Amino acid sequence: MALVISAIVTFWVGYLIYKKFKPQPVLFMGGMVLMYLAVILGYGQILGAKATTGCSFFDAFEFIRRTMSSNAAKLGLNIMSVGAFARYMDKIGASRSLVRLTIKPLLALKSPYLVLAGTWITGMLIGLCINSASGLAMLLMVTMFPILIGLGVSRLSATAAVATTLCFDWSPSDTGTIYSAEMAGVDPVIYWSHYQVPIVALAFVVVGALHYFTQKYMDKKEGHIVQPMEVEKVQDESDNAPLWYAILPVIPLSLILSFSSLWITSIKMNIVMAMFIGLFVGVCCEFIRWRDGKKVFDDIQTFFDGLGMQMANVITLIVAGQTFAQGLISMGAISTLIDGSKDLGFPPMAMMLVMVAIISMSAIVMGSGNAPFFAFASLTPAVAAHSGLHPVLMLLPMHFAASIMRNCSPITAVIVVSSGMGGVSSFDLVKRTAIPMAGAMLCNVGMTFFYYYTNW
Numbered sequence: 146m147a148l149v150i151s152a153i154v155t156f157w158v159g160y161l162i163y164k165k166f167k168p169q170p171v172l173f174m175g176g177m178v179l180m181y182l183a184v185i186l187g188y189g190q191i192l193g194a195k196a197t198t199g200c201s202f203f204d205a206f207e208f209i210r211r212t213m214s215s216n217a218a219k220l221g222l223n224i225m226s227v228g229a230f231a232r233y234m235d236k237i238g239a240s241r242s243l244v245r246l247t248i249k250p251l252l253a254l255k256s257p258y259l260v261l262a263g264t265w266i267t268g269m270l271i272g273l274c275i276n277s278a279s280g281l282a283m284l285l286m287v288t289m290f291p292i293l294i295g296l297g298v299s300r301l302s303a304t305a306a307v308a309t310t311l312c313f314d315w316s317p318s319d320t321g322t323i324y325s326a327e328m329a330g331v332d333p334v335i336y337w338s339h340y341q342v343p344i345v346a347l348a349f350v351v352v353g354a355l356h357y358f359t360q361k362y363m364d365k366k367e368g369h370i371v372q373p374m375e376v377e378k379v380q381d382e383s384d385n386a387p388l389w390y391a392i393l394p395v396i397p398l399s400l401i402l403s404f405s406s407l408w409i410t411s412i413k414m415n416i417v418m419a420m421f422i423g424l425f426v427g428v429c430c431e432f433i434r435w436r437d438g439k440k441v442f443d444d445i446q447t448f449f450d451g452l453g454m455q456m457a458n459v460i461t462l463i464v465a466g467q468t469f470a471q472g473l474i475s476m477g478a479i480s481t482l483i484d485g486s487k488d489l490g491f492p493p494m495a496m497m498l499v500m501v502a503i504i505s506m507s508a509i510v511m512g513s514g515n516a517p518f519f520a521f522a523s524l525t526p527a528v529a530a531h532s533g534l535h536p537v538l539m540l541l542p543m544h545f546a547a548s549i550m551r552n553c554s555p556i557t558a559v560i561v562v563s564s565g566m567g568g569v570s571s572f573d574l575v576k577r578t579a580i581p582m583a584g585a586m587l588c589n590v591g592m593t594f595f596y597y598y599t600n601w
Contacts, residue, residue, distance in 0.1 A: 147188045151478035154179055155510060158469065160554075162572065170578075172465035172556060173209070179472025189475045199586075208471055212464050221460040224562050226420040227283035227460070229451030231566055233424060234287060236447040237431055238386025239393035243288070244295035244374060246391040252373055257296035258361045261306045262353040264289045264582075268310025269345065274405050276319045278311040278319045278548070278559040281415050284308060284398045286566040297371035302360035304567035305577035308559055309356075312585050313348060314514070314548040315341045321518060325544045326521055329536040335408065340541050340596065348588040355581040363577060393430065396423040424448055425435075459565040463512075464491045466556030470511035493534040494597055500528065501542050501590065505550040512556035514547040538597055545589040 158175035162168050183189045184201045191197075191204035196331045198207050234240045251260050262316045268285055275281045285307045293303035314321045326336035353488070397419035404414035424445075431441045501523075507517035522540060551557040555571040560578070564571040 147186070147476045148478050148481050150182060150186075151473055151476045154182075154472070158283060168572075169461050169465040172462075172469045176468035176470070176472035177205045178464070180208070180475050183472070183475035183477070186478035188477050191471070196451070200427075209464065212467050212471075213460075216460055216464055216467075221456065221463075222275075223280060223416045223450045224283065224459050224558075224565075225455040226417045227287065227397075228455035228562075228566055229418040229448045230423055230523070231287045231394075232451035232454075233427060233445070233448040234394045235291075236444055236477050237393075237427060239390040240287075240425065241416050242388055242390035242438070243344075244291050244385045246388055247292050248295045248374060251292065251296055256372070257293070257298050257371060258302075258357045260296055261293055261298055261302060261360060262357040264293060265306045265310055265356050266349050266353050267415075268307065269313065269315075269349070272311040272313075273316045273404070274402055275417075276316050278314075278551070279562045281311050282307050282559050282563045282564065283416070283548075286563060288398055288512070290567060294326055295374040297362045297373045298360065299367070299369040300567050301367075301569050301573060301577050302364055302369075304563050304569055304574055305360060305581070306356055306600070308563035308566075309352075309552045309578050309581060310576060311559070312352070312549050312552050312582060313341070313345050315345050315545075321345050321515065321544050321548070324519070324522060325537075325540040328573040329540050330528055331537055333482070340413055340537060341545075344541075344545065344588055344592045347592060348585050351584045351588050355584040359580045360577065392429065393423065393427050396426055417505055441476065444493070455565065458559050462556060462561045462571070463558050466561075469556070470516065473511060489556070493532045493538075494594060496528065496532040496535060497539050497593065498544060498590070499531040500539055501546045504543050505546045505586070508547045508557075509554045512551070512554045512558075514551035514557070518544055518547040534597075538593055541596075542589050542593045546586065549582050549585045549589060552582050 156176050158171055161171045180191045181201070184191060185402065191201060191208060196211075197204055198209070204423050231240070251257075254260060264285070268281060268289075271285075272278075272281055275284070286304075290303050290307055293306065294300065314364050315337070316322060317333060322337060322341065323333050326333040397416070398416050400419040400422060401416065403409055404412045428441060428445060431444065432438070435441060504517050504521060506522075511517055522543070525543065526536045529536045532539075552560060553575050554560060555575050560571050560574055564574045567574075
């Protein structure tokens with residue numbers, strides 16, 4: 146019954162959002178309805194014994210408070226600082242300078258969608274150093290997004306390429322990779338090099354090609370005309386920024402990559418620090434350019450306004466999605482699916498497909514890749530042993546399925562962040578990511594079958 150109720154509420158939430166209701170209040174309401182039903186019907190509690198307020202009615206609000214507080218201090222601060230930095234770079238013309246500097250050589254390729262596919266592949270490679278999908282997407286939205294727009298692709302296409310740049314959590318330092326290897330009893334380096342790398346190498350070709358053809362077709366279908374930016378045309382003072390301003394949007398990404406395991410490890414750097422350092426450098430450059438303190442200080446307000454806009458439009462949607470996910474957890478809907486699958490008696494690879502399907506659905510509905518994977522990964526060795534399957538061949542596709550399918554959820558952080566910075570709807574965005582992510586899933590499952598039948 147818990148599964149049926151959860152399905153009904155989920156359908157209701159999806160229907161209201163489809164009807165253009167504001168997603169935040171709809172998700173908050175759906176999550177709270179599920180939480181209260183879980184308590185009333187005895188399926189579970191909203192908060193644990195140590196976290197409860199002592200009143201189930203208040204517990205739902207306490208969960209929202211805790212989630213809002215946690216997100217505002219961690220992921221939320223990252224999102225707000227990157228979004229604000231992007232607005233400031235646009236205000237002072239630095240984003241435009243970056244486009245002007247790069248657009249001519251890229252136009253020589255005579256294929257903006259080839260550059261788009263290349264952006265996705267480049268982002269996947271950078272993802273070896275930056276393990277956060279939303280963090281990487283934010284950095285690329287500051288650097289690569291304006292270049293793609295300048296080449297003439299639509300905002301939806303450019304955002305889709307950037308948002309999916311870490312659809313495989315394949316870094317050797319990724320917590321999911323380390324945990325999967327540990328649960329499977331395999332050395333993390335072997336797990337990465339022998340199992341993950343071949344899948345991602347195949348995906349470079351498949352997903353890159355699907356992005357090229359999908360975004361090009363969808364742009365044409367929606368009437369978008371590819372019109373590269375006219376570099377010589379100056380519309381306002383921000384367009385007339387010095388060409389060397391092109392380095393300003395790249396400063397945060399350069400700092401994060403430089404002060405990482407890739408190069409300098411003695412100095413610690415994070416996204417928020419990098420953004421404020423980038424802001425400081427930008428302000429100094431503006432003083433040199435204008436010699437007008439009042440104008441420079443007035444322009445900094447654009448950064449502060451950007452902080453508030455990200456909080457209002459992006460953070461609230463993430464918290465609303467997590468509230469809805471907590472409702473599903475309280476109802477026990479996901480655990481019911483897992484427990485039911487154990488006793489179906491499927492052959493080994495069929496059982497793998499069942500687990501991948503469950504975790505994929507969970508990632509879409511819950512708006513998270515890590516949450517469902519870490520919740521179910523501990524059960525996987527037992528399920529694999531019951532099916533006669535090596536744990537790697539169940540953990541690997543489940544891990545990748547979770548990271549792939551979060552890019553098909555309109556309420557997951559990376560999609561919400563990217564769509565917010567790109568000025569597009571997260572629900573329209575997942576329509577653009579669905580086909581490339583289907584290709585990624587085929588690579589994931591197909592290569593797992595290959596490993597199984599070749600006993601690799």
